[in-house]
Amino acid sequence: MKLSAELKAFEERLGHRFEQPALLVRAVTHSSMASPTRDDNQRLEFLGDRVLGLVMAEALLERDRSAEEGLLAPRFNALVRKEACADVAREIALGDVLKLGRSEMLSGGRRKQALLGDAMEAVIAAVYRDAGFDVAKAVVLRLWGKRIDSVKEDARDAKTALQEWAQARGQTPPAYVETARSGPDHAPQFTIEARLQNGEVETASAGSKRQAEQAAAKALLARLKQG
Incomplete structure (x- = not known):
């Protein structure tokens, strides 16, 4: 499968070139565009949420070796919540390449926070399935970098x-x-x-x-x- 010019440009913004392009196509396909011959990104979203969680848990433990669970938990939640995923998605213009059904497109789906957050998790899973955990971890850490560094303040409720x-x-x-x-x-x-x-x-x-x-x-x- 060959990627469109738009998805090739997105690969550059993401920082990963897919060996299995079909994974990226699936990751950006919303359920409103699903069909018997076209899978949507919901299963990848489920997996990506777990990959992101493991990356963030490891990163927090490595950056603050003395923090107790009571401090780590709100920091973790701040990094993996849907708002954070959607913010990262906006920074790499993920919304521009989403494959949406007509009704979802007309209702502004490319800008919806929940939809962007879900798609970002699906993209993380696509990278994981394409190249393994270490590569997915590197991509996530690069995209979330400044958030991890400032999470002590951001996590304050x-x-x-x-x-x-x-x-x-x-x-x-x-x-x-x-x-x-x-x-x-x-x-x-x-x-x-x-x-x-x-x-x-x-x-x-x-x-x-x-x-x-x-x-x-x-x-x-x-x-x-x-x-």
């Missing part, structure tokens, strides 16, 4: 920290209120207020409620520390 701040001062847990939603259904923007019992409020916007809540909590924590 701002909502948990804000709740602990409030409880330590005898306040009720923070409230998170959606104050606005904008954008099309396939790419919404949520605006969330984080509110404390003492009247302190901060607002943030993001592409998901979870991200907006975390961003609002982080902004409020930063202001409380300054005060």
Whole structure:
């Protein structure tokens, strides 16, 4: 099988040239394009999630040999969660080469976080099946490099920290209120207020409620520390 010019360019961005090009084609094929003669990437996604997890677990142990499991777990979750996979997918323009059905394409599938994250995991599995674990590990470490280096800060759960701040001062847990939603259904923007019992409020916007809540909590924590 010969790859299209677009997929050859993607190989360059990924940093791996496939000996079995069909694996890459399958990895970028969404279920909306599946047929009796065309496999989608769901099984590869399942495998890729496990490969990514093993690479990240090893990397965290190697970078911090004294960290206990209680510290390693949130760092691990920050590195393997769907948002992180989708961010990496955007950096290498994976969305540009996805094979999508018409309805998925019209609904903005190339930009959907869940779809990009799943496809990124499928691509990792394709590299693993094409060239083995060591090669897949090298690709993942290169693509995730800066995230692994900064994960101690990124893994901090701002909502948990804000709740602990409030409880330590005898306040009720923070409230998170959606104050606005904008954008099309396939790419919404949520605006969330984080509110404390003492009247302190901060607002943030993001592409998901979870991200907006975390961003609002982080902004409020930063202001409380300054005060």
